[in-house]
Amino acid sequence: xxxxxxxxxxxxxxxxxxxxxxxxxxxxxxxxxxxxxxxxxxxxxxxxxxxxxxxxxxxxxxxxxxxxxxxxxxxxxxxxxxxxxxxxxxxxxxxxxxxxxxxxxxxxxxxxxxxxxxxxxxxxxxxxxxxxxxxxxxxxxxxxxxxxxxxxxxxxxxxxxxxxxxxxxxxxxxxxxxxxxxxxxxxxxxxxxxxxxxxxxxxxxxxxxxxxxxxxxxxxxxxxxxxxxxxxxxxxxxxxxxxxxxxxxxxxxxxxxxxxxxxxxxxxxxxxxxxxxxxxxxxxxxxxxxxxxxxxxxxxxxxxxxxxxxxxxxxxxxxxxxxxxxxxxxxxxxxxxxxxxxxxxxxxxxxxxxxxxxxxxxxxxxxxxxxxxxxxxxxxxxxxxxxxxxxxxxx
Numbered sequence: 281x282x283x284x285x286x287x288x289x290x291x292x293x294x295x296x297x298x299x300x301x302x303x304x305x306x307x308x309x310x311x312x313x314x315x316x317x318x319x320x321x322x323x324x325x326x327x328x329x330x331x332x333x334x335x336x337x338x339x340x341x342x343x344x345x346x347x348x349x350x351x352x353x354x355x356x357x358x359x360x361x362x363x364x365x366x367x368x369x370x371x372x373x374x375x376x377x378x379x380x381x382x383x384x385x386x387x388x389x390x391x392x393x394x395x396x397x398x399x400x401x402x403x404x405x406x407x408x409x410x411x412x413x414x415x416x417x418x419x420x421x422x423x424x425x426x427x428x429x430x431x432x433x434x435x436x437x438x439x440x441x442x443x444x445x446x447x448x449x450x451x452x453x454x455x456x457x458x459x460x461x462x463x464x465x466x467x468x469x470x471x472x473x474x475x476x477x478x479x480x481x482x483x484x485x486x487x488x489x490x491x492x493x494x495x496x497x498x499x500x501x502x503x504x505x506x507x508x509x510x511x512x513x514x515x516x517x518x519x520x521x522x523x524x525x526x527x528x529x530x531x532x533x534x535x536x537x538x539x540x541x542x543x544x545x546x547x548x549x550x551x552x553x554x555x556x557x558x559x560x561x562x563x564x565x566x567x568x569x570x571x572x573x574x575x576x577x578x579x580x581x582x583x584x585x586x587x588x589x590x591x592x593x594x595x596x597x598x599x600x601x602x603x604x605x606x607x608x609x610x611x612x613x614x615x616x617x618x619x620x621x622x623x624x625x626x627x628x629x630x631x632x633x634x635x636x637x638x639x640x641x642x643x644x645x646x647x648x649x650x651x652x653x654x655x656x657x658x659x660x661x662x663x664x665x666x667x668x669x670x671x672x673x674x675x
Contacts, residue, residue, distance in 0.1 A: 286412070286413050286414075286415065287413065289409070289412040290409055290412070290413070291405075291409075293405050293406075293634075294405065294630050294631065294634025294635070295316050295317055295318065295630060295634070298316040298618070298622070298628050298629075298630055299314075299316055299317055299628070301622060301628075302314060302316065302622065302628040305622070305623075305626070310626055311626055312622070312626050312627070312628055313626060313627045313628065313653060313656055313657035313660060314628050314649065314653075315627065315628055315629045315630075315645040315646050315647070315649070315657055316628040316629060316630050316644075316646065317646060317648075318454060318516075318600075318601070318602065318646045318648065319515075319521050319646075319648060320516065320519040320521070320571070320601075320648050321648050321649050321650065322519040322571055323519060324518065324519050324520050324523070324556075325518055325519065325560070325567045327559055327563050327564065328518055328520065328556050328557075328559050328560045328563065329556070330559075331555055331556045331558070331559035331563075332523070332552050332553065332555060332556035332559075334555075335551065335552035335555035335556065336552045340551045340552050340555055341550075341551055341552055342551055343547065343548055343551070344548045344549070344551050344554060345548065346539050346540075346542040346543040346546075346547060346548045347373070347374045347375060347535065347538070347539040347542060348373065348374065348375025348376075348527070348548070348549060348554060349375070349551075349554045349555075349558070350370060351558055352375060352554050352557055352558045352561070353370040353371075353373040353375065354370045355558055355561040355562050356368075356373050356375075356527055356529075356561060357369055357370050357372065357373055357529075359561050360373075360510070360512065360529060363486070363487070364497045364499065364500055365500055366497070366499060366500055366505065368529055369532065371532045371535060372529050372530060372531065372532050372535055373527055373528070373529055373535070374527060374528045374530065374535050374538045374539060374542070375525070375526075375527050375549050375554060375557075376525075376526050376527065376528070376542060376546065376549060377524040377525065377526070377546055377549045377550070377553075378513065378515070378524040378525065378526045379482075379484055379511050379512070379513040379515070379526035379527075380406055380526075381526075381542075381545070381546060382511055382526050382527065382528045382538075383406055383407070383410055383480070383482070383511060384410045384413070385528075385538045385541045385542070385545075386478075386480060386509050386528065386530065386534065386538060387410045387411065387413075387414050387416070387446070387480075388414060388541060389534060389537045389538060389541065390445060390446060390478055390534075391411065391414040391415070391416040391445055391446060392414075392415070392416075392445070393414070393415030393416070394415065394416070394417065394443070395414075395415075395416045395417065395443065395444075395445035395446070396416065396417045396419050396441070396443045396444045396445060397411045397416045397417065397418060397419060397444070397445060397446045397447075397448065398419045398420075398421055398436065398439060398440060398444060398446070398447045398448065398477075399411065399418065399419070399420060399421070399447075399448040400420075400421060400423055400431065400448065400449065400450055400453060401420035401421060401422055401423065401635070401636035401637065401638045401639070402423060402455055402456065402604070402632055402635035402636045402638055402639030402642070403420075403423075403448075403450060403453065403454070403455075403635055403636055404450060404454050404455075404482070404635070405634065405635065405636075407448050407450075408420075408636065416445070416446075417443075419439050419444070420636055420637065420638065421435050421436050421439060422435055422638040423453070423456060423458060423638065425595065425606060427458075427464075428458045428459065428461075428595065428598060429453060429456035429457070429458025429595070429604065430458055430459070430460045430461060430464050431460065431464055431468065433464060433467055433468075436467075436468065436471070437471070440471050440475055440477070441475065442475060444475050444477045445477060445478065446477060446478045446479070446480055447468060447471075447472055447477050447478070447479045447480070448479075448480045448482065449465075449468070449479060449480070449481045449482065449498060450481075450482040450484075451481075451482075451483070451486075451495060451599075452485040452486070452488065452489060452495065452597070452598060452599025452600040453485075453599075453600065454485070454600055454602060454635075455602050455604050455630070455632070455634075455635045455639065455642075455644035456597065456602065456604040457579075457597020457598060457599055457600045457601075457602045457603065457604065458597065458598060458599075459489070459493065459495060459598040459599055460496075461496075462496045465496055465498045465501060466501060468498065469498055469501045469502075469503070469504050472504070472507060473503055473504075473507070476507075477507070478507050478508075478509065479498055479499075479504065479507060479508045479509070480508075480509045480511065481497060481498050481499060481508055481509065481510050481511070482511045483495070483497060483510055483511065483512050484511060484512055484513055484515070484516055484526075485516055485599050485600040485601075486512065486599075487517045487568060487572070488516060488517065488572055488575060488599055488600055488601060489572070489598060489599040490572070490575070490576045490579060490597075490598060490599065491576070491598070493598055493599070495599065497510065499529075505531075506531055507531075508530075509528055509529070509530040509534070510528065510529040510530070511526065511527075511528055512526070512527055512528075512529070513525060513526030513527060514526065514557050514560055516600075516601075517560075517568055518560045518568070519571070520556070520557075520560070523553045523556060523557075524549070524550070524553065525549060525553050525554065525556075525557045575601050575647070575648070577651070578601075578647040578649075578651060578654060579596065579597060579601070579603070579647060580596075581647075581651060581654060581655075582594075582603055582645065582647045582654050582658065583595075583596045583597075583603060585654070585655070585658040585662075586603065586605050586645075586658065586661075588662070589658075589661060589662045589665050589666070590665070590666060591607065591609040591610055591665060591668070592605050592606070592607055592609075592665065593605065593606040593609075594606070601646055601647050601648040602644055602645065602646055602647070603644070603645050603647060604632065604639075604642050604643070604644055605642060605643055605645070606641060606642055607641065607642060607643055608641035608642075610665070610668055613631070613633065613640065614631035614632040614633045614639070614640055614641060614642060614643060615631040615633055617631070617643065618630060618631040618643060620664065621643075621660075621661060621664055621665075624664055625660040625661060625663065625664035626660060627657050627660050627661050627664075629643045629644065629645050630643065630644040630645075631643060631644075632644060645657075
């Protein structure tokens, strides 16, 4: 049986592959420390959960308009605009069953075969996947460790050209936790305007930031609102990964086209899920702030612990809930090192190469887990890695 060329490049996502290996080891009786999955360990907040249950019990289980309930779109327009210092209208909001479909649909609406798309590398694997499915040309730009994993702007300037149709940004980023500073965003924005390129700004972690840092959105820069698509959602901020609810903010004309793609694919997002999302947006935000404070304590602990392991160098991420330690000193590929840690130490981490070629030499660990588990995992990692010979960096 043959399949189309448009899906020939697709590969499993690394996190799910490692999770499957971990679960197989657990089934065989091994204890595994899980750092591989980027999912909050908190239950969905109680008020949101109760709103969803109440919606089901009162029969709110029917179709809604494909682009989402008007009340939820109005709430998102108000809240997302306030967070970014911008003004949005409900007709600019498109609701979808998770953020992933809303990555694919704008790409489907805008990318023609042969169009070039710039994206961050290491970066979320779905970016490269969706570019290829649309027949676009993936153009990876390296993220520089010495710039807190922001864009290598020199490489960006070499790669952008008249064929560039879209630039994908992710800040705070997965897998690095890095934030793109305003000066870099301004540089990227000027290039986007010069080459008439769209910008897809993945801001799913925008509220999970530390040390009082404010996360700028490229949409807020002059002339960028009309060419920017913002992706956000409920999974990370409100611990709603399984509810499958995300949204896009975009120019109203494009939103109408995405509405049609939703109509003919998923139909609509679940009614009761949207009711729960409405409570998330309209309800109290205290729990969000509490959880971010917990993540920050975990971040500080895991970064300090990793940097105590000889051969490991770990920057302190500014947002999200991942660390991306440099492990090049061990002289092994990131896949070899990750597999060794899983098989010998019972610690599940992701190889940086799962996030693209520029992720080689790094590991990704999610600290969306308890402090006790982090401490135990660090101990097992240290024990396994201390027995290895590593090449000390030149001074």
